[in-house]
Every structure is written in structure tokens, then in C-alpha cells.
Amino acid sequence: MTVEQARKTDRLTIRVIRTLQEIEDVRDIWVRWQKHPVTDIDFYLEQECTYPGFVRPHIIVLYREGNPEAMLVGKLIHTRVQDFSIGLWSMWKPRARILRIPGAGLLGNPEPQHCEIFVREIMAALERNEADMATFRGFPVDSPTARVAATLPTSLHRDPIHETELRNTMKLPGSIEEVLRGLSHDHRKMVRREARSLQAAHSNDLRVKCFTEVADIEQMIHDVEEVARKAWQRGRGGGFVDSASMRMRLHLAARKGWLRTYVLYLADRPSAFWMVTLYGGTCHLDYTGYDPGDSRYAPGTFLFIRMLEDLCRQNVRGVDFGPGRNLYKRRFGNCNWQEAAICVFAGTPRGIMLRVLRSVTGELDRLVRSCIGAIGLMPRVKKVWRQRLTRMWRLEPVGRGPGHVKRDTTLKRRDSDLGIRA
Numbered sequence: 001m002t003v004e005q006a007r008k009t010d011r012l013t014i015r016v017i018r019t020l021q022e023i024e025d026v027r028d029i030w031v032r033w034q035k036h037p038v039t040d041i042d043f044y045l046e047q048e049c050t051y052p053g054f055v056r057p058h059i060i061v062l063y064r065e066g067n068p069e070a071m072l073v074g075k076l077i078h079t080r081v082q083d084f085s086i087g088l089w090s091m092w093k094p095r096a097r098i099l100r101i102p103g104a105g106l107l108g109n110p111e112p113q114h115c116e117i118f119v120r121e122i123m124a125a126l127e128r129n130e131a132d133m134a135t136f137r138g139f140p141v142d143s144p145t146a147r148v149a150a151t152l153p154t155s156l157h158r159d160p161i162h163e164t165e166l167r168n169t170m171k172l173p174g175s176i177e178e179v180l181r182g183l184s185h186d187h188r189k190m191v192r193r194e195a196r197s198l199q200a201a202h203s204n205d206l207r208v209k210c211f212t213e214v215a216d217i218e219q220m221i222h223d224v225e226e227v228a229r230k231a232w233q234r235g236r237g238g239g240f241v242d243s244a245s246m247r248m249r250l251h252l253a254a255r256k257g258w259l260r261t262y263v264l265y266l267a268d269r270p271s272a273f274w275m276v277t278l279y280g281g282t283c284h285l286d287y288t289g290y291d292p293g294d295s296r297y298a299p300g301t302f303l304f305i306r307m308l309e310d311l312c313r314q315n316v317r318g319v320d321f322g323p324g325r326n327l328y329k330r331r332f333g334n335c336n337w338q339e340a341a342i343c344v345f346a347g348t349p350r351g352i353m354l355r356v357l358r359s360v361t362g363e364l365d366r367l368v369r370s371c372i373g374a375i376g377l378m379p380r381v382k383k384v385w386r387q388r389l390t391r392m393w394r395l396e397p398v399g400r401g402p403g404h405v406k407r408d409t410t411l412k413r414r415d416s417d418l419g420i421r422a
Helices: 003-011 020-033 041-046 112-127 144-151 176-181 185-201 214-228 244-256 292-297 299-313 327-332 349-374 378-392
Strands: 012-017 054-064 067-080 095-102 106-108 133-140 163-171 206-211 259-266 269-279 282-290 318-323 335-345 395-397 405-407
Touching (some): 012 112, 041 244, 054 112, 095 112, 112 133, 112 335, 133 144, 144 335, 163 327, 176 299, 214 259, 214 269, 259 299, 269 299, 282 299, 292 299, 299 327, 318 327, 335 349
Antiparallel strands (some): 012 054, 133 335, 163 318, 163 335, 206 259, 259 269, 269 282, 395 405
């Protein structure tokens, strides 16, 4: 079936939105269908469209007899590819034009047939040389979109690597006592022991503050940055960074009532933080970090429990930990599933080159992980890696505007030298 034939099936038609002005034409249906902060229309216009390397929107709207039926929200970016990593290192980061399609971008009332039409239209865009590759992330592996994206392209365009990501969520009960009862015996015992240790050491100078308002943002950024600049996430190019884009995001979240940032203070010094987005009754975890000097007290876990206690009081239904196999996600999550991470490549020389790199790095990554996992060293490797990042990378703000940072002068390597994926 060609794309044109698919459009005519059951009197279905599609429209591809490629300009910001056209988005206003579908605002009403977008607002009615949106269900995730990443693809909220206001977040998309204020944040996604200011993403470094953003070129234009790529939004497919499907109509049945002139009535909107479903929508796929994506964007075209021109950036370095982050999908070619071996273990913790990205050895090749070629620049490419990428159609990025998130799982949260599938809106409306999509049927399996609609998902195939969407994937075929993305493939048609690659054939028209609108992009070098397309990425589908965040779709459950058994979803129609993931199945079609993995199998429909020919061998020249198909992803040679079957990559998946684990997503954990947590259904919140009515009280923190019920949360703790849901943990394993050993985990519950450890959480309580660590909490007692922290409270004993800081019985008179421990406090937790939750920032929610626009007026709180400056103080919040100052205190969060105080922790984030010491955390291991900063060393790998990830985590919270005070930047103009981040400030826009925080102001939007505060205006919308989504912002929840919890900070733990020990002797009036920020020790740990959790920055989350409260959207549609679900808490989405965004950024976290703790002062490595306080690691013996597990301040991040202590603050997480206090945050859950507050969320239970607000009748929040659940927590979305996002993708990843972090230990805390697996320990606290009580519902999980596998999501696909699929690439589709253009048939151009550049698209073929990207596919070859994906194949080579993917196979090497699989070999490295299986070898380390077979001898039981994966947790140890991750721990050493994080400790190394914490030691090697110390970022200090300087007075050239929000988000400008410089490295400690004792450091001799740059992000690109280590090749660590953000």
C-alpha cells in the first residue's frame, strides 16, 4: 500500500504541518487530546521549538471525512546523533537531520491502521530527503507504531538494532505508610535506617522546601544549582543546568501550576533536590541530584520519601520515572514495561552511513554489556563511573549570564574527549 492509497482508505486524509503558524489551526484539537507535558502545545511552542538545533515542526494530522481523528507530534532537528554509543561512551557523533517522534506525541484516537499511515508518511518524508533519519522513542514495544516502524522499512532503511528501554511508573496509594508497605522488606528497612541516620545527624537543622511559584524561581535556581554543579549528572553533560532555556521552562511550568521542586537543606545548605512536573494527576520526574559530600546519609532517597508523602496528600495518582534502569526506579516502581527505541534511515549516502554506524556500535555495545553483565560487574562499573565523573568534573558559574559555566582549571579533558552521552 502506498502512502497515497493509505490516505484514501476509509476516506482518510492527512495534513503535515511544517510551520509554527500552521499549529494554531489545530490548537483546539491538540489541547483536547494532550496528555503529557512534553507534547503539551504550550510546552511545545515555548520549549521544543527553542531546542538547540530545532529546524521546524513535523506534525501529522489524520482526518476522517474532514474530522480530525488522530495526530502525531514530532519535530525536525539538526544536531549530533546520540544513538551510536558503546556502553557509556559515544564514539561517533555525526551531525544529521533527524525527525524526532516521541511516544507521547501520538494523540487522539489512533487505530492500528492510523499508526501505519503515520509511519508511512515519516518514511515518505525520508524519501523526499527532508531528513537523514527518524527516531521513534517512548512507544511500548507491543504498540502498533513500534511494530510497524521496526518491520515496515526495507532492509536498507530498517533499524539493524532492536533496542529497548525500561520505563517504570509508580501507582501512588493514599498515604506514605502504604507506599512503604509496598516496598520489599529489605528496601523498607534500609530506607528507614538511612532516614534515622540523617535525622540523628541533623536533628535541629534539617528542613524541606517545595518551590511552586514564579516568585520562587530565582531562589530555587540558586539553591538547585548549588547541588547540581557537584552532582555526577553534570559530569556527563546531563542533569539540571541554569540556562535561558531552563528558565523559560520553569517559568512556563510555574505559570501553568505544574512546577514542583523539592529541596532538602542541612544547616541551611542545599543537600539534595527533586525537580518534577505535576501534569494531569501524574508526577513526571525531570531532574535530581545530591551533594556527594552527604552521600553517607542518602539525602536523595530521604527527600524522595518526603516528596511522595506530599504528593499523597495532594491525591496525585502516580509517578512516571521515565526511561532508564536506575536502581531507585526499579525499587520504587510498581509498574513497568519495555519501550522501543527505533531508528529509520533515509536511502541517501548519509542515511546509509548512519545505518552502518548504528549497526557497528549497536553490536559492540551488546557485546560489552553482555560481557560485563556475565561477570556481575555492571553495578560496580556504574558506581565507579559516577564517582569518577563527580571527581573529574567541577563546574562553577561565572558572571556572563544565566547558565554560563566553566570548568575547573585543573581539568584537561572536554566532553567530546570522553564521548559520554548526555
